[in-house]
Amino acid sequence: MRKLFSLLLFFAFLVANSQSNTDVFLFDLKTSSNSIELLNHKNISANDGYDNQPSFLDNNTVLYAGTRNDQTDIVKYTINYDSKIFINHTEGGEYSPLKIPNKNEVSAVRLDPDGLQRLYTYNLRNGESKELIKDLVVAYYTWYDNNIVVCAAIEENRLNLFVVNTKGGTSKKYQENVGRSFHKIPNSNLVSFISKENNTWQIKSLNPKTGVTKVIANTMEGVEDICWLNSKTILSGKDSKLYKLTLQKDNNWKQVADLSSKGISKITRLATNLESSMLLIAGDINENAKKTEETKEKEKPASETSNEVSEAEAIVQKQLEAYNNRDIDAFMATYSKNVKLYNYPNELQTDGAQQMRKRYEQWFNQTPDLRAFIKKRIVIGNKIIDEEQVTANGQIFNAVAIYEVENGLISKVTFIQ
Template identity: 65%
Template sequence: MKTIFKISLILFSIVSYAQTNTEVFLFDLESHNSKIEIKNGKNISNNQGYDNQPSFLDNRYIVFSSIRNGQTDIAKYDTRYNAKIWINHTEGGEYSPLKIPNKHEVSAVRLDPDGKQRLYTYSLSNGQSSELIKDKVIAYYTWFNNETIVSAVIEDEKLNLYVSNILNGTNQKLASNVGRSFHKIPNSNLVSFISKENEIQWQIKSLNPTTGAIKVIANTITNVEDICWLDNKTILSGKDNILYKLTLNKDNNWKQIADLSSNGITKITRLSTNALSTQLLIAGDIEANSASQEPIDNSSEDETEITETETTSPNTSTETSDIEAIIQRNLDAYNARNIDAFMKDYADDVKLYVYPNTLQTEGKEAMRKSYNDWFNRVPDLRAFIKKRIVIGNKVIDEEQVTANGKIFNAVAIYEVEDGLITKVTFIQ
């Protein structure tokens, strides 16, 4: 019975919102003389199903967990061009992506097909991943610095707080029965966490990961464990569709600052601010009729401009979504070196070109022979999509390919007709 409970808790800790329709919203944030205002709300995920746990990579890029083809992966959003790409292509589901300090990498909790829940690091250059902490089932976490992680570890039928050093492999338990919200407190050497030791009144506490010292900061809103810091004195939190703030040593209680019902949000589940405290990310359940609506505010023309170095936002029409799904399925088969699944997506008269118009192979059989030999000769074969543009029936992928220990870049232009790939042009 104890084993069953632990397995259930592991799954619940990450996928408890999986059946809800959550979206990620980006707001402008202004603060003047203790008055906080949020405006220009925009749905940046705009995706049916689970989109949650957003965080800022920097003042331009955002990462969050997003579902596609029935699996949760890491999405990267460019605020300058309103564009979304995918960081990883793994068999597991990724949750709680965060920038690793001073590295060109993100971390995420991954629920693997074998049922194990681990913390991984992912390269922002090629998406390759590696396990960070062994022998600990991590549910939620934050980075104190690029060596130290503060996390909620699943054990003894609850979540316990650990400080882990990834360089020397040490893990120190410092608190029991904690919540899911962990944040580095701005301009301090402290991390905040939610203590649930008092079941009637949860508390926000601070931890010094170096000394282990723990202090009480404030009470949470009743039964709410999701917070973020605007600065080292002001905390934001939400209950249902209402956003609140608490300024330490000034506010006696949580004060309402915004009603998000006009944005279609019915329940706030995650919050995150950028380093400048000028933007706010809010993830939340939305009204049923808001599931696939366009972004709430209208983007200006320059925000959707196509450039040579940036991807456009995916077209949300069914036809274009189907075309992109075909290309993604084909890429997955390529990375699995599954020749039958790979060739299934190509037309009998498919033509492969080297840019601009040099015919490489013609016909499905010739292509199968060439790629089957390639798959057999390259055991470390892997293609990672750096950028993707979908225009009409064409998909343009900028790829980074690993083969026989070498890495090279290429561009592939796919053309799809009647559900099959009829032409591919490669630029190397």
């Protein structure tokens, strides 16, 4: 009965968050000792439904929980190419994806169709997953290092704070009634969390190795989502407004920006990269502002580019995204009508888009775990040479693909296996 209630509690949290139409926005940050500016905003999810819980994989890659076919999975968004792919293919829904320190893996909370909820790891090369913590119903978390997780686990009718050593298989509870926001505090050996023990919620620090906790500051009323800009400055959002609190300087939260004109009506999550040069904001969408932005985007004249390399890379990256999503229409849209596929050096495999479409449509339909990972990319003029690792039907194999781009579309591909 307790397990059922715990699962229902998390489901209630989930429904409360996912009923709204949230999107993920990326901003450039310009900071000084006296000001914080948000520049060059972009809606990177641009999708109906729940898109939330963003984090930085690195300075060119964003992870977030995104909706497809009424299911929430892990999305990897590449900033340079403005492209996104789903990196997992499970029946369960994935939430709160984070990079695991010093590993080529990400973690996420998985909620399976049968109600089982656990923290899993996902290999970035082939998408394979494995259960990480067996005995706790983890709802929210962060990594302290590559072995220690600080998390909120569901117990009875609340979230309680645990520190889990995944290598040693040990866990210890340090506080009851906490919020969902966990962050490693920059340049420290501490993790911040939200304490809800009192009527006034507090931001506290925890040393996961000693268990020592200290009060840092009060949250804004009813707000439990924060992130750290640096070791002294905290960002938080309330409705459409972004606030900051600089410790030992600000007496209270100070407004930084009103994002209602950017299409955000309510800020729900925030994350910065390590250098604090970029900010991710997830929030409820103001539909009127969203339509205005879409209209402006459509009215922009097509930009002319003289950078053939960027054009070639972009179209090859788009076909990779479509390949991993098994989207045959988007995949074929990156190829010319007269495209030819060869096995090295000159063995013709398909001639023309019609033959190619038939071959790949069958391949996509028969391969539910299909995924290609680029190990190395070389750009030479209009030619893109990718060293690829491909997962298909439980098997992993390596190949080299040489793409040739003409007039913005891929006209020839030569495979070396």
